[in-house]
Amino acid sequence: MENLLRLIPADIRGDLIEREETCRVCNEKTGEQIAVVDYWDIKTSRLIKCSNCNHIQLDPMLTDSETSKGCNAFYIEQLLGSGNEEERINFVRNFRRGVVFGYSLKRKKISPHSVLELGPGSGYFCAGLKFVFPDIEITVLDININVINFNKEHHNYKIIHDIPDYLIPECINRFDLVIARDIIEHVSDISKVIKNVNKYLTPNGYFHFITPNGHEDVWKHYLTSKLTDSPSELLINHVNYYDGKGLKKFLVQEGFIPVKYYTYKIKTTLRGSGWKKNQKLMSPVSMRKNADLLIKRQDMEMSDIELKKEKILDKWYIQNKAKWITYLFSIYQHISIFRINPELNIGHEIYGLFKKK
DSSP states (O other), X not given: XXXXXXXXXXOOOOEEEEOSSOOTTTOOSEEEEEEEEEETTTEEEEEEEETTTOOEEEESOOOHHHHHHHHHHHHHHHHHHSOHHHHHHHHHHHHHHHHHHXXXXXXXXXXXXXEEXXXXXXXXXXXXXXXXXXTOEEEEEESOHHHHHHHHHHHOOEEEEXXXXXXXXXXXXXXXXXXXXXXXXXXXXXXXXXXXXXXXXXXXXXXXXXXXXXXHHHHHHHHHHHHHXXXXXXXXXXXXXXXXXXXXXXXXXXXXXXXXXXXXXXXXHHTTTTXXXXXXXXXXXXXXXXXXXXXXXXXXXXXOOOOOHHHHTOOTXXXXXXXXXXXXXXXXXXXXXXXXXXXXXXXXXXXXXXXXX
């Protein structure tokens, strides 16, 4: 299978230019322009592929205030576009994934006691982890105050309202597990974030993340540029697109040892993401959607979502007295059968579990 898939990823090429900002991974000053993107109506920027390490990032990068506004607008848009039932389904799905992850740690004889999750979303992934390890202490960090308040109210987690790029002194050497699921593609300075994670971890602590396969993730913007010569929409702030080989090398250089590292969900690649030039795979041409207007709609249109935790988790297979039933059902729902080497840049998601040296 891997030999066949080696033929699929297409080269992503652009004009070599001087960057406004150096690469946040290796500090290279040149790169290839892959696409022009609009982050809502907040900022027009470029996606630049590093000439040295192949990391692709926004240039110039979003500021903290721009990121905060866009994240708030996207959060509201998502809630307005989904009903209560869809939210419940997503929460339970994340809970099951947390259960699967927890038991994967148990099989490796890893028992975390203090956990920090960066960008926790609904918080139900860590709720699943806590189902496996009832005594763990969970702290969550996010830039979005709505997310932070939700996690405090629904899960009673300890909260930090901040961004991962800033070092928080009271967190140094405090956690034996840091989780960053679907967050490192959003951060402004990945070098600072990874250095902070290393400092937050206790000796021999673990860092778990998932992030989109950068080659496939950027392909939609690359197609829009090539097929329409127009800026594409960047509503969700993916400002980093990771090369599978480069990401592993970077983490090792920053003091981490890979425990598990693979790509999964290859269906999207087989359908053409990352190699097929088809308009159906493009990112939408930018409409410069108004972020402020959407944020103003929040109080007028967002309904009170009845999402009590005890009701969310009121499922026949969630059994505290027979946790093996919960585990087996969760494995059935979320097991990844095909796992590919991330260095091939194939598949939808990169999964990483790394240990601090």
